[in-house]
Amino acid sequence: MIALENLAAEGQASLFLILAGVAVAALLLGAFWYGTRRTARRRAPVRPGQQPPAAQRRAQSWETPENDPDGGDARS
Template sequence: MNLATVLAAEGSPPLLLILVGVVIAALLIGAFWWGSRRAARRRNPPAATPRPRGGSWRTPDQGPDE
């Protein structure tokens, strides 16, 4: 085996791993972009009218039975 054959054989797997990494990164970026667009299009639920919270707060001068 000569030097060119050895160098050519050793160069392929790292190149393949780099390509696989680029494809995975592109898929992750695409999934994030698609998910954020879907979340932006989602309608917000109707806002419920807030009910008064009677008796939910007591001042220090009020007793426990007031």
């Protein structure tokens, strides 16, 4: 016939594993909570109309070689 085996963990080991699982779950929940709080405190980026004048002047400073007003290469 079929031999029946005890597949469950013994008393002390199962209690340790249950406590370890609860601790891991608590750490994961705490990390999630901390991450959401940290993200919520992060400052929103400044809108273009609220930037200082120096930053507003630099907003369109990127030029490609085709749009270069000098018409030359920067390396020459």
